[in-house]
Amino acid sequence: MKVSVSKEVAGRTVTITTGEIAKQADGAVQVQFGETLVFTAAQSGPSRPGTDFFPLTVEYRERLAAAGKFPGGFLKREGRPTQKEILTSRLTDRPIRPLFPEGYRDEVQIIASVLAFDGENDPDVWSITAASSALMVAPLPFQGPIAGARVGLIDGQFIAFPTKEQIEKSDLDLVVAGSTESILMIEGFGNKIPEEQMADALMFGHKVIKELCQLQKDLVAKIDKKPVEFKKPADNPFAGVVKTEAYEQIKAARQNPKKSERSAATAKVKEALVEKYFPNKTTALEDGRTVDQLKAAFSDLDHHVCRELTLSGNRLDGRPLNQLRNVNCDVSVIPRVHGSSLFTRGETQSLCTIVLGTVRDQQRNDSLYGEQSKGFMLEYNFPSYSVGECRPIRGPGRREIGHGALAERSLAWVLPKADAFPYTVKVISDITESNGSSSMASVCSGTLAMMDAGIPLQQPVAGISIGLVKEGSKYVLLTDIIGDEDHFGDMDFKIAGTPHGITGIQLDLKIDGINEEIIRATLAQAREARRELLKIMLTTIRRPRTELSASAPRVLSTKIDPEKIGLLIGPGGKTIRAMQEETQTTIDVVDDGTVTIAGANKQACDAAMARLEALTEEIKVGRVYMGTVSSIKDFGAFIEIAPGKDGLCHISELAEGYVKSVHDVVKVGDKLEVKVIAVDEQNRVKLSHKALLADRKED
Numbered sequence: 001m002k003v004s005v006s007k008e009v010a011g012r013t014v015t016i017t018t019g020e021i022a023k024q025a026d027g028a029v030q031v032q033f034g035e036t037l038v039f040t041a042a043q044s045g046p047s048r049p050g051t052d053f054f055p056l057t058v059e060y061r062e063r064l065a066a067a068g069k070f071p072g073g074f075l076k077r078e079g080r081p082t083q084k085e086i087l088t089s090r091l092t093d094r095p096i097r098p099l100f101p102e103g104y105r106d107e108v109q110i111i112a113s114v115l116a117f118d119g120e121n122d123p124d125v126w127s128i129t130a131a132s133s134a135l136m137v138a139p140l141p142f143q144g145p146i147a148g149a150r151v152g153l154i155d156g157q158f159i160a161f162p163t164k165e166q167i168e169k170s171d172l173d174l175v176v177a178g179s180t181e182s183i184l185m186i187e188g189f190g191n192k193i194p195e196e197q198m199a200d201a202l203m204f205g206h207k208v209i210k211e212l213c214q215l216q217k218d219l220v221a222k223i224d225k226k227p228v229e230f231k232k233p234a235d236n237p238f239a240g241v242v243k244t245e246a247y248e249q250i251k252a253a254r255q256n257p258k259k260s261e262r263s264a265a266t267a268k269v270k271e272a273l274v275e276k277y278f279p280n281k282t283t284a285l286e287d288g289r290t291v292d293q294l295k296a297a298f299s300d301l302d303h304h305v306c307r308e309l310t311l312s313g314n315r316l317d318g319r320p321l322n323q324l325r326n327v328n329c330d331v332s333v334i335p336r337v338h339g340s341s342l343f344t345r346g347e348t349q350s351l352c353t354i355v356l357g358t359v360r361d362q363q364r365n366d367s368l369y370g371e372q373s374k375g376f377m378l379e380y381n382f383p384s385y386s387v388g389e390c391r392p393i394r395g396p397g398r399r400e401i402g403h404g405a406l407a408e409r410s411l412a413w414v415l416p417k418a419d420a421f422p423y424t425v426k427v428i429s430d431i432t433e434s435n436g437s438s439s440m441a442s443v444c445s446g447t448l449a450m451m452d453a454g455i456p457l458q459q460p461v462a463g464i465s466i467g468l469v470k471e472g473s474k475y476v477l478l479t480d481i482i483g484d485e486d487h488f489g490d491m492d493f494k495i496a497g498t499p500h501g502i503t504g505i506q507l508d509l510k511i512d513g514i515n516e517e518i519i520r521a522t523l524a525q526a527r528e529a530r531r532e533l534l535k536i537m538l539t540t541i542r543r544p545r546t547e548l549s550a551s552a553p554r555v556l557s558t559k560i561d562p563e564k565i566g567l568l569i570g571p572g573g574k575t576i577r578a579m580q581e582e583t584q585t586t587i588d589v590v591d592d593g594t595v596t597i598a599g600a601n602k603q604a605c606d607a608a609m610a611r612l613e614a615l616t617e618e619i620k621v622g623r624v625y626m627g628t629v630s631s632i633k634d635f636g637a638f639i640e641i642a643p644g645k646d647g648l649c650h651i652s653e654l655a656e657g658y659v660k661s662v663h664d665v666v667k668v669g670d671k672l673e674v675k676v677i678a679v680d681e682q683n684r685v686k687l688s689h690k691a692l693l694a695d696r697k698e699d
Contacts, residue, residue, distance in 0.1 A: 182513025
C-alpha cells in the first residue's frame, strides 16, 4: 500500500513515499524535494561465516537521464561511479553505520538512485535522509531516524538547502547529518569561517534535521511498523580469563611512543596467551571454546584498556591531551618539478609534488549540471609500505578518493583567482608514513608545496584531527590523534583552516552522536593546534616564492570583446594558428572572451600577447606596432599592423631626411616598427617610422 508524508522545508515541499516501488526489498522509499527525486532501497542478508565486522555497503548513483542528458563518449551508458558518486556514498554511509547495534553482523546494502533532477536542488544530501527512511520502514534493528541537511551562508545569513545558484554565491557549503538528539556526521567547506560561526551553522542545520526526523517518524506511524529487537550474542567464554591474565600486560605494552613497538609488544602478549590455551596450534578445546573466541576476547580487552588509559589522561604515546606530535617541514625536496615539500608530524608523513599546466590540462567531467571543468586537483595516494604492509596496487579506493577530496576542497578556498594566476594546478600527496590523520598532513604539505611553486595563496592552510573518548557523561578530547587513538576512540574530527577561520571540516563518529558542548570545545581546541602548526610551517617558507620554477610553463591571461573572437580565430582558424606557430605558444579562447596564452618562456608569451592586443584592441593614436610591409606605392608604403588591419606610412614618414623612393627604404615583406600618428573619420590609419625615431632620440 502506498503511503506518503509531506512537509515544507526551506520554502519547498519534502515528500517521502513508500509501498509503491520495489515491494520485495526490505525497505524502499522515494524522497522528493522540489522536482529532484531520489529512490533508495535497503536490503539485508546473512553475512559470511567468520565475519567480525558490520558489512554495510552504500551505493549512490546519478543517472544523467535524470537531468535529460546523455553520457559523453562513445558508450551512452554510465560506467564506473564518478568521484561525486563515491563521495556521496561515503557521506551516506558514515552517519548510518554507528546506529546499528554492537555485534550486529548481517549484511546490509543500501542503493540510492537519482531518478529526477530539477537543476536547482542537489540530490546528494537527500541520499542520507532517503537511506534512513528506507531503513526505518525495513525489518532491521536500525536505531534511527537520522537526516541530512545542507547549509549555505550568504551575506551573513544561514540558508537551508541552498540552490545551485545560491551555493555559488555562498561562503559555506556544509552538509550535516544527525538524529533528533545529536549530530553524527559533518562535511563542510568554507571561506575562512570563524569557529563560533561554524558552530552556529551546525546548530542551524540540526534544527532542520529534527524536522526531517519527525517526518520519518510520521511515516513509520502511518505504516504501523513495530520496532525490531536485536538479541545480543552470548558473552565470550574467554572474557574473564583474558582480563585476569592479560590486563596489566596489555596496559604496559600499550604505553609506548613508537607505533611498531607498541603493536609488537601487544601482539607478543596475545601470542603467549594463545600458546598457553591452544598449544601446538590447536583451534578448539574439549569444552567447545575456540581460539577465535580467545582472540576476540583479547581484542575486546585491548580496546577497553586503551580507552581506560586515555580517559585517565594517559595517552598511548605519552603526550598531554592537547599537544601536537613533533613536526618537521621541508620544501624544494624534488628537482625539476614545479614545487615540492615533505611534511612530517610524528609517524605520519606526506611527500607532496606540484604540477602547473594550462587551461587545456583542466579536468572535464560529466555531471547532472552538465560538463564541468576543474582547474585545481589534489590526488591522495596511500601505498601499503606507509603502514609497513605488503598488498597489491589497485586503483584509488574510496578512502583515498575521500581523503583527497577533503584536502582538495580545504585548500581550494585560498587559491588565487584565475585571472590573477591562470594556471591549472595539480597537487599530488604521497603518504610515505602513516600513523593517524594523513589527510590533514596532505593539507599541510599541499600548502608548503604550493608556496614553494610560487602560487600566490591568499593565506596558508593547516589541518589537524581531534579525537574523543567518551564514557557516559565523561569525555576527553585528544589533539593530533595517532592511529590507535582513532581505532579505539569514538571520533575523528578533522579541521583545516587559516589563522582566521575554517576552510574544511569533517566529522566521523563511532557512537550515536555528539552534542553542542563537545562540538564547540573541539573547534576551539583545534584552532589553537592549527595556529601552532602554522607557525612551524611558516618558519620553513614564510611566503610564496616570487618566481615560478624554471621548468614551469608561462601562462598569461586577458579578456577581449566576445564579438572579436571570430576575428582572433580567423577563417578556418587561420589567424590563431598563424599566431601560435610564429610565437611558439598555445592560445585558448572561451565564449566569454577569456584568452589564455601558454608558452615555454615569458618572451614567447609576451610576443603572442602583443599580437593579440594589436589584433583585438582599437587602433589608437600614439600606439607603436611591429608591422609588415604589404604593398608599396609611389607616395608611401602600406603596412599591416595586425591581421586584416593596415595603415599608410607616407614617404615623408619613412625615415629622417629626404627619401627619393620608397624602394630605397623598404620592400614588400619587410618588418618595420611604426607609430600611429592619426586615425581619420573613415578609420584610415596614418603611420610614421620617423616619429618613432625622433621619440627615441629624445629619450
